Amino acid sequence: MLLEVRDLHVEFHTRDGVARAVNGVSYGVDAGETLAVLGESGSGKSVTAQAIMGILDIPPGRITGGEVVFQGRDLLKLREDERRRIRGAEMAMIFQDALSSLNPVLTVGDQLGEMFTVHRGMSRKEARARAIELMDRVRIPAARERVRQYPHQFSGGMRQRIMIAMALALEPALIIADEPTTALDVTVQAQVMELLAELQREYHMGLILITHDLGVVADVADRIAVMYAGRIVESAPVHDIYKAPAHPYTRGLLDSIPRLDQKGQELYAIRGLPPNLMNIPPGCAFHPRCPLARDVCRSDEPPLYEVSPTRGSACHFWRECLDE
Amino acid sequence: MPDGRHEPEQAIAGTGMGGTMDLGVDEAETLEKRPGPDGTGPGDRPRSLWSDAWRDLRRDPVFIVSALVILFLVLISLWPSAITSGSPLTCDLSKAQQGSQSGHPFGFDGQGCDVYTRTVYGARTSVAVGVLATLGVSVLGSVLGALAGYFGGVWDSVLSRITDVFFAIPVVLGGLVLLSVITSNTIWPVIGFIVLLGWPQLSRIARGSVITAKQNDYVQAARALGASHSRLVLRHIAPNAVAPVIVVATIALGTYISLEATLSYLGVGLKPPSVSWGIDISAASPYIRNAPHALLWPSGALALTVLAFIMLGDAVRDALDPKLR
Amino acid sequence: MGRYVVRRLLQMIPVFIGATLLIFLMVNVMGDPIAGLCGERQCDPATAARLEQEFGLDKPVWQQYATYMGNVFTGDFGTAFNGQEVTELMSTAFPVTIRLTLIAILFEIVIGVTLGVVTGLRRGRPVDTGVLLLTLVVISVPTFVTGLLLQLLLGVKWGWIRPSVSSEAPFDELILPGLVLASVSLAYVTRLTRTSIAENRRSDYVRTAIAKGLPRHRVVVRHLLRNSLIPVITFIGADIGFLMGGAIVTERIFNIHGVGYQLYQGILRQNTQTVVGFVTVLVLVFLVANLIVDLLYAVLDPRIRYA
Numbered sequence: 001m002l003l004e005v006r007d008l009h010v011e012f013h014t015r016d017g018v019a020r021a022v023n024g025v026s027y028g029v030d031a032g033e034t035l036a037v038l039g040e041s042g043s044g045k046s047v048t049a050q051a052i053m054g055i056l057d058i059p060p061g062r063i064t065g066g067e068v069v070f071q072g073r074d075l076l077k078l079r080e081d082e083r084r085r086i087r088g089a090e091m092a093m094i095f096q097d098a099l100s101s102l103n104p105v106l107t108v109g110d111q112l113g114e115m116f117t118v119h120r121g122m123s124r125k126e127a128r129a130r131a132i133e134l135m136d137r138v139r140i141p142a143a144r145e146r147v148r149q150y151p152h153q154f155s156g157g158m159r160q161r162i163m164i165a166m167a168l169a170l171e172p173a174l175i176i177a178d179e180p181t182t183a184l185d186v187t188v189q190a191q192v193m194e195l196l197a198e199l200q201r202e203y204h205m206g207l208i209l210i211t212h213d214l215g216v217v218a219d220v221a222d223r224i225a226v227m228y229a230g231r232i233v234e235s236a237p238v239h240d241i242y243k244a245p246a247h248p249y250t251r252g253l254l255d256s257i258p259r260l261d262q263k264g265q266e267l268y269a270i271r272g273l274p275p276n277l278m279n280i281p282p283g284c285a286f287h288p289r290c291p292l293a294r295d296v297c298r299s300d301e302p303p304l305y306e307v308s309p310t311r312g313s314a315c316h317f318w319r320e321c322l323d324e
Numbered sequence: 325m326p327d328g329r330h331e332p333e334q335a336i337a338g339t340g341m342g343g344t345m346d347l348g349v350d351e352a353e354t355l356e357k358r359p360g361p362d363g364t365g366p367g368d369r370p371r372s373l374w375s376d377a378w379r380d381l382r383r384d385p386v387f388i389v390s391a392l393v394i395l396f397l398v399l400i401s402l403w404p405s406a407i408t409s410g411s412p413l414t415c416d417l418s419k420a421q422q423g424s425q426s427g428h429p430f431g432f433d434g435q436g437c438d439v440y441t442r443t444v445y446g447a448r449t450s451v452a453v454g455v456l457a458t459l460g461v462s463v464l465g466s467v468l469g470a471l472a473g474y475f476g477g478v479w480d481s482v483l484s485r486i487t488d489v490f491f492a493i494p495v496v497l498g499g500l501v502l503l504s505v506i507t508s509n510t511i512w513p514v515i516g517f518i519v520l521l522g523w524p525q526l527s528r529i530a531r532g533s534v535i536t537a538k539q540n541d542y543v544q545a546a547r548a549l550g551a552s553h554s555r556l557v558l559r560h561i562a563p564n565a566v567a568p569v570i571v572v573a574t575i576a577l578g579t580y581i582s583l584e585a586t587l588s589y590l591g592v593g594l595k596p597p598s599v600s601w602g603i604d605i606s607a608a609s610p611y612i613r614n615a616p617h618a619l620l621w622p623s624g625a626l627a628l629t630v631l632a633f634i635m636l637g638d639a640v641r642d643a644l645d646p647k648l649r
Numbered sequence: 650m651g652r653y654v655v656r657r658l659l660q661m662i663p664v665f666i667g668a669t670l671l672i673f674l675m676v677n678v679m680g681d682p683i684a685g686l687c688g689e690r691q692c693d694p695a696t697a698a699r700l701e702q703e704f705g706l707d708k709p710v711w712q713q714y715a716t717y718m719g720n721v722f723t724g725d726f727g728t729a730f731n732g733q734e735v736t737e738l739m740s741t742a743f744p745v746t747i748r749l750t751l752i753a754i755l756f757e758i759v760i761g762v763t764l765g766v767v768t769g770l771r772r773g774r775p776v777d778t779g780v781l782l783l784t785l786v787v788i789s790v791p792t793f794v795t796g797l798l799l800q801l802l803l804g805v806k807w808g809w810i811r812p813s814v815s816s817e818a819p820f821d822e823l824i825l826p827g828l829v830l831a832s833v834s835l836a837y838v839t840r841l842t843r844t845s846i847a848e849n850r851r852s853d854y855v856r857t858a859i860a861k862g863l864p865r866h867r868v869v870v871r872h873l874l875r876n877s878l879i880p881v882i883t884f885i886g887a888d889i890g891f892l893m894g895g896a897i898v899t900e901r902i903f904n905i906h907g908v909g910y911q912l913y914q915g916i917l918r919q920n921t922q923t924v925v926g927f928v929t930v931l932v933l934v935f936l937v938a939n940l941i942v943d944l945l946y947a948v949l950d951p952r953i954r955y956a
Binding site: 485486488489490492493494495496497498500501502504505578582585586589590605609612613616619620623626627628630631634635638 | 663664665667668671672675676785786788789790791792793794797798800801805890891893894895897898901912913916917919924928931932935936
């Protein structure tokens with residue numbers, strides 16, 4: 001495994017109490033593999049990613065347990081300067097909103113070149129040349145001229161390409177993309193996603209794709225991990241999940257996608273609201289919203305049952321769910 | 325703020341257009357919008373901005389202390405005789421510059437007046453000038469600002485140019501010029517002057533918040549449904565635009581007190597026999613070597629008063645602007 | 650950019666006319682412009698009439714204003730109460746006040762920005778709370794009280810400095826007055842920097858910079874500071890005008906013979922020419938400082954430059 005997260009716990013200490021954002025998440029990614037992490041906002045998918053990258057805001061955030069093993073080392077045990085050297089060079093992150101994620105007062109050339117000057121000790125001139133190469137690589141036209149421009153002078157899709165270029169700059173082993181296409185127009189989404197998938201194959205990188213868009217997932221992911229209230233509720237190869245989900249929450253997500261062949265029927269929606277992270281329901285956190293819930297769900301927290309050697313579900317009644 | 329400077333907006337009114345605060349910590353984000361840990365469910369009435377702010381203020385020691393200080397000041401300006409027996413105008417030259425003694429804890433000033441009595445009576449002037457000037461400035465400023473913000477167009481440009489003109493005149497300087505020829509020893513010329521030069525600051529704040537409130541979707545919706553101007557302004561815009569005006573006005577109240585004292589110190593604000601901390605500080609400054617107490621007590625009272633109002637405004641601002649927590 | 654400058658210059662004109670006209674009216678309506686011209690005594694009627702005619706005071710106010718401004722633009726600011734040219738007074742007063750302002754601005758930049766950065770990065774810690782409280786106190790204590798107290802402590806009690814400044818007003822004697830003049834702005838600069846840093850510290854691009862694996866000092870200096878200081882620099886720029894206009898109080902406390910002193914004298918002696926002349930220049934300084942700030946803003950923030 002390139003990266004393995006084991007039993008990760010993250011809390012946020014706020015004025016109103018402690019929010020338990022991540023409660024024992026475990027997942028792994030191999031080189032060349034794409035893991036899609038699915039979940040509503042508040043499910044802990046972004047926080048897990050930030051904990052892996054080491055960019056959590058501490059405080060209010062706090063990692064209270066678990067391991068993040070990357071290339072054989074537990075990152076959580078490293079000193080900050082050691083982690084810093086890994087960030088950007090060995091693992092990189094692509095954020096949702098490229099406009100706000102790029103520094104507005106520096107040219108894109110400076111922001112790309114910075115990777116080379118800081119991590120590789122290159123001269124500004126060399127770094128500039130590499131920045132232009134990178135921009136060519138992510139197919140930004142007229143890179144030589146545009147390298148001197150500022151982020152706001154690019155279109156949304158082009159800006160996200162720059163974010164991708166920045167993440168790829170030092171050819172990291174792992175890329176974490178946090179909703180990389182959510183902020184883009186639908187037509188541009190596909191292009192950016194395609195580019196990302198293509199580059200991932202070419203460099204044989206591990207990719208963690210955080211999203212709530214099941215459409216994107218089907219095309220590019222190898223495995224899916226579904227998160228709810230800071231836990232993994234289902235983890236499986238992508239085809240298994242689409243064929244038959246083994247968790248009622250996953251089923252709810254799939255059923256709430258509009259489909260052309262069901263035109264005219266009422267669209268399914270999961271009832272209720274996501275749980276309050278300061279007050280997560282006892283037992284299975286999903287039980288207040290679950291159509292299959294029984295008494296045991298209210299009292300006993302389900303472990304991640306082994307459905308098959310490659311598949312797990314945190315539902316007491318996963319068989320029932322699978323059969324439906 | 326005796327220099328009469330309009331404060332940097334980011335530091336004062338929280339009009340911030342600051343960058344996205346969301347750290348991608350979508351968890352923390354959603355928490356704020358969801359019912360609190362006290363078990364209030366989604367069906368309950370949502371907490372409003374004001375009740376939320378009030379809940380925070382009641383627990384804020386800065387707010388409690390400054391509110392108590394202000395309450396005390398208001399009480400002694402209404403009934404100064406409750407804590408003093410003498411008159412601020414009975415002075416005994418033979419006691420000039422004497423220090424603290426029984427019955428006269430703050431000592432005597434250069435004219436032999438009791439510093440304690442004068443300091444207590446000085447509160448009345450300061451509070452009166454501060455409150456009345458703030459009222460005038462708030463009414464004039466927010467009406468003009470709100471009209472300009474709401475109707476926009478020519479009125480807005482004209483008002484903007486006029487406020488530019490007022491901002492270009494240094495306040496203390498304007499005060500010296502305008503007030504130097506007035507011989508009245510009431511507090512009205514000073515109040516009039518502060519209103520005259522103070523309203524542009526408030527009008528800018530009011531204009532800005534009205535424009536922001538106007539762009540809210542529900543205001544647009546109400547307009548589309550044919551609500552009248554007055555209904556739109558009073559029912560939909562004013563409640564949302566009033567918070568920054570209140571915050572700025574509270575802080576401004578403190579600065580107006582300070583401005584009055586500064587003008588009195590320069591000899592153009594209030595004039596004897598009015599009792600004002602500014603006058604007393606000015607009168608005491610020549611004797612600074614021998615009778616520093618005559619300078620320190622009114623200075624301390626003045627500073628404490630201004631501080632109380634500024635801290636109160638600060639606390640209210642923090643409570644109303646959860647973004648900066 | 651060129652068109653932007655031209656537009657801003659054109660916008661300055663009505664503000665300049667408005668502000669100077671306002672002061673001109675205030676001085677003329679409120680005071681007797683010839684009262685100071687016959688020395689301490691009242692002018693006799695014949696002299697008064699002659700003087701009124703000489704200065705064109707029998708003409709309507711707008712005409713007087715036009716004539717005055719016409720003269721100003723040829724460099725003629727009129728005569729002060731003691732027969733000295735107003736321009737002569739200016740040539741001795743302005744250098745002093747400019748030195749004083751320069752020191753004040755230096756204090757704002759060095760102390761204000763440093764404290765703001767330190768507290769902005771440590772929000773909620775004891776340093777932050779302490780400095781925040783201190784700034785509130787500094788803002789609350791009127792400048793003239795701060796000045797008198799510092800003069801009492803440093804000048805009278807401890808004898809570190811001379812309590813009043815000599816007429817040449819060299820740089821070293823202006824350090825304490827400069828600090829007093831800067832005090833309130835200093836507190837604002839601290840608070841503004843703190844807010845700005847704290848806000849930007851949580852911004853997406855700073856998170857990106859951290860995720861890129863940049864060393865902390867590089868994240869702070871190159872990414873955080875660069876953005877956060879834009880509003881601070883514009884505040885300090887605009888402050889130049891305010892400081893020069895607000896120097897009256899400081900100059901009076903320390904007996905500095907600068908612009909504030911001359912203005913104060915002019916007002917006491919109801920000398921129209923001095924007052925209007927100095928205020929006109931101050932308004933100009935204020936407007937030019939604001940223009941420079943706007944241009945600086947465009948230089949520092951490419952989003953405005955290319956808008």
